[in-house]
Amino acid sequence: MPAPGGVGAAQPTRQLVMSSTATITFGLDVLRKASRIIAAQQQRLAGAGAVWQPGVREQLALDEVECWQIGYGLMRHSWRWASAKELETLAKLITELPLEAMPPSGALPVAMPPILAGALAGGLLPCLEGALRRARHAPKDGADSALLALLVSYGQQGGLWPLVARALAYGEPRQAAALVATLGKALRTFAVPLLKAGALSTGPSCPLAECTAALARQLLLDTVDWLEAAGVRGGPAAAAATAASPPQQQLVRLLLSCAVCEWHPPLCDLVSHYTTLMLSGQIDVQSAAYSRDVAAMSAFATLRNRWLPVLARRAERSEVEARAVPGCAAAGEGWRQLLLGSLGVVSALGASLAAAPRRGEGPHGARGFDSMGPLAEACCCVAAALPREVRAAAVEAGVRAAAVAGGGAAGSGAVGGPSGRARPGRGSGGPALLAAGWSLESARGLAAALRAKREEGTAVAAVALEAQLGQWVAGGGEEGSAGARSAVRALGRLPQIDRAARALPSDPADAQSMLRTCDNPACDNLSGESEADLTLLKADV
Template sequence: MALCVFIITKGVLCPAKTVAGRRLACSFLLALLRSKALHAASRQLAEMVDYVEAAAADATAAADATAAAAGPAANHYVQLYAISCLPALVYDVIAFSILTPQTYAGEVPQLRGLCAELVAALEDSRALEHTARAIIRQACNPFSFRASMSKVAVTATIAYSSLCDLHDRWSIPRGGADDKALAARLRAVASGPCVQHAVRCFGLATLCAVDGGSAYGLPGELLAVLPSGRGSDSVWATAGGVFGAATGPLMTTVRMLQLGDPAPPGRRGALALALRVGWLAVTQTAGQADGGGGGGGSGASGTGGASPLAAVVPPRDVFRLAAEALEAAWRYLSLPRAVAPAASGAAVAEAAGWWRLAAAVVDRAVPCSAADDKRLRPAWLGARLAEAWRLLLPDCDVLCLPAEPPPTIAAALDGGLLRCLELLMRRAGRAPQGPEAAVLQGLLGRVRRFQSLRSYLAPLLAYGEPRQAAALVATLRKLLRMADSRAPGAEDRAPTPNSDDDIFPAIVADVLTTVEEQEAAHAAPAHELPSPASQQLLRLLSCAACEWLPELSQSLSQTLSSGGAASPGRLSALLPWLPLLAGRCGVQHYAGADASPHRGDACGEASGDGEAMGDGGWRALLLAEVGAVPLLGASLRAMPRLAELPPESRLPLLRSLVAACCAVAAVARGRHWNAAAATADRPEQQGTGDAAAAAVRQGFLEGTAVQAPAAASAAAAPSGIAAAGTPAAPPLPWQPGLLREAATGLRSCGDQGMAAQAEALVAYLELGGDGACEPPWYAPPPPGPLVSALPPPNEARRLLPGRCANPSCANLEGDSEADLTLKACAGCGAVGYCCRPCQTAHWRAGHKGACVRPGGEGSR
């Protein structure tokens, strides 16, 4: 009877290619499910299994030849039921429910009703549970037909895989309450103990055949009967499986692990199984025995040899299998759900193993991803990594990081997240349309929905290996250098806030705003010595400023000078840094006056006599490397474009622009605000110094420009420029009219104080703006605790790995900047290059005149 129902069902479903035919088939399936056919078939199958087991026991006990002869016949009917009636019927109904909505979206309500009837029938009849029990019990029965059992297992595996597809169909994020309730019921059906046990047996049989690893106690006779992935491709092809003989059971195993409960085999058993499948997929790409070592190191089987897997898993399935295994393993980690202080060493080790597998999937499996795989693409993996990464964030600011990393961060760093991130960036830079770029886009897109990128990168920079963290900073500079600062057609669009055209400038902009925002948040200096993690993060933030600000400035200057539209987001990230750098040009006076234990060491006062003005390189960074003067000139010329922004976006940019102009003008003219402080510190000039310092402070607080007294200007300023006998500096190349427009815009927005500073600077520029006239005394905001704690450029750059001597180097070969091998210059041997093109470019750029031959003779 059941076989007849199956044949009729096949006949109804196969020709359903029209709307009318599909509706007829759907109505028939609804009637079939409501007829309790699954209930009857389940009862009959359970009774047959009980009868066969009883007959086998009686035959063994009594050595009854008649009972023994009846065993194979009974087994044949049991296997026929298991092959033809239950799994195949369930598979056909599920396949019909999944495929139809892709073409006929209007039938979704009817198909939702069909799916609900199917789930109700599976819940009441427990058909899948009875089938799984029958398969496992018959696999261990000596009367079973081995060939039939292989087909039974394959058919059941395909049915379970289709059950996962149906769950995915109704668990989409945009689904309604009814869809989510249906997905939850499907998850419960898939969580049955017999179903989960059968699926894991099928997966283990394949695993053991491929990698020769542990069976975790599974009986050998069961492994011998179940399909192992070798020589069973024809069975899978006949059964209609989407995947190959090895991929199918493994894929179904890890997908069902995502739906099922952890017991049995328990949380750790499920985790070990998922990680083992993931490492097995990764070793597919290795093509040699070294891949097996990775699995052992991650807590997998520990058995080597990638060559067997390479023969049975198609390369197009590698990424999907590895990604599904990674997702299944994440579900069974205990660390993300544990309270951080209570996390055990075992939980941290498990999480580190997961991150190690994730890094290997990015490194080896992502390049194998198929572009036409609509279900699982590299961008999905990026979003999954972002979800995991989101749990790593400590709730601390830069100056108050704990000395030891939280367990989640320790696990991620031990698993190689920092190096994995740099690998993704370098490969995305080399191939912007490649799969790694898709992973990075998915990761960063999801990250920016949760929080800013700086919240994610800061813990890695603070607690990661310093050289590796500095290599990431250097890689981002090269990516900035390669990124186009505007998208095609950007000059024809009105600028919008935070419209970054490339992911790498977006990363840089987010990280740079860390210092700006936290500087504003710290009202008072910290009087405790920062932890080693905070000190490392400060060094890397200073290093990032030295690396990124010049590239960002050059890109913006070129774009603005050519009449293009610069991103307001990049301007907002760069302009506030200019007053901060200007304040650091005289920070030694603050460091000397403040007894905070972290200041003197962190600021690196006067690293050497050869450093410019004894400031550690801050002035050179601001004026020479960043090129603040031409950058501000180009920004002022972009005022008409800024006027197109809405007021809430235009006002912060105008404030930043005017504040930067005032601060840079003070430093560039050599009349730094610390001149007044230096005069006030000299007892012999207390009379004029106190008045000058008070005037400067009052002028800054009130937002007005204060003319410096002659006595104060005659004092030796820290800039090193004497009042007399020094050639006049060239005038600032800024157009006063543009600054006047900025002042008008500020007044219209209600900022009278900043408008007054802009107008005072306009008056100075109209007088000539050079050393022949007295500049107004501006007081750039004194550096706060965070900026004061940043090490100077000369110290911060020591963190960077060996650098190519070509200043325009954009070589992204290899997976880390720290891995680049430099070859010494054949002429002088004093500098090194990462590649021949860099050596040629540097030679033409000027090294030809500076290169000194070994004999001591230069070419100059």
């Protein structure tokens, strides 16, 4: 037996040791050369066709996966040392995937795009999720925060939606669900709370919180745009063909159910928080100090008001479908519970209605964040889907408005909050505005603002809503909602809204089982690289 260290002894493995900056420079150089070699091989393979020797195509696919693994490995482990130029180069691994727009028919084919196969196998989904989780621990100037900012910019140009939608549809289910869960947890536990806490602050904002919220907003807005434009066309046969596609099923469960339920409530809560501050006079939307906040909140309000009609129509449809099956009435409650529970739509829309322009104020919304057309669509559809709850809110608004008028209170304004940015005056609120809610005056003001903007079709719907509120307040037809249904039928965009609603599953609860995450809504554990890797402990009851 050879002596230790002799001829037969095992030799130590040699390792190349480089500095942090040299690692990323060397890695990028390797990545560029590998990409050029693969591109040249792909061109030769396309030209040779069947003549090409067997096994080369499969080997090329493996080489592509390895190339993506190098790139995403650099992003995970070397990102913090990258310069601005290197940061942009690495981000192109995501932003320059040559994917076409989502299919206009609303149906995804069974086979994924070849370019996406290598990226998913190389770690695209864990890379995106890991950036969200790591950025939480370096929110001000971390490189992962910079990546999220680049993704938001890319999303605003329309490029992120085709990538994320396909990645969720074709990706490994646990990885795809983990990304949805992580973004939801990030919104719920730090992004939205930080944005709410900074509403009255004069200090600098948190870039990570803004980027996280903007990322979810852009993806949800792109989703509803696609659903309204595509949906499921061609009747029952087309619907059956769409449902038969496994990628389509996974996309519906993850993006159209889980993401809406996980991402939408905290974003709606953010809009409601700012609206309450505005109505109480602590924020003056006419002040230049709030111009950036107003632009951001207007975008979030538009997102909310685009989705609420779709969710309300889906809730109505699910209720009708459930009643048609004996003993299954409770099965259609999922979307309704979402609207009434975590979204709190009745009070949220009541506050937005209270902020709508009054007579003589013009069509631009002197106090609120909402565009009048989407707000009217949301109010009409919610009133039709939740008539009992909206009737109760309308009656309460009438009683409160009468009490305010009887007490002589006027909406003269309120002093500013601790930041000193809020000022009394034209944009301030007061008791009268806080009491308005689902009042006749609010609905009347909404209709007037729509007519001033020449949105006649939506104005007709708002007038029908006003008439329904009047009947409820007067006590006639307490259980009737014919006026609300008439308001919905008057909406010019009803076909697009219904097209999107039909694409949603009948109950969102079925998809929630895909999200392997803690049941505790206060859980803010974003340690590790993935939600799927966390050990779930039974919570104390």
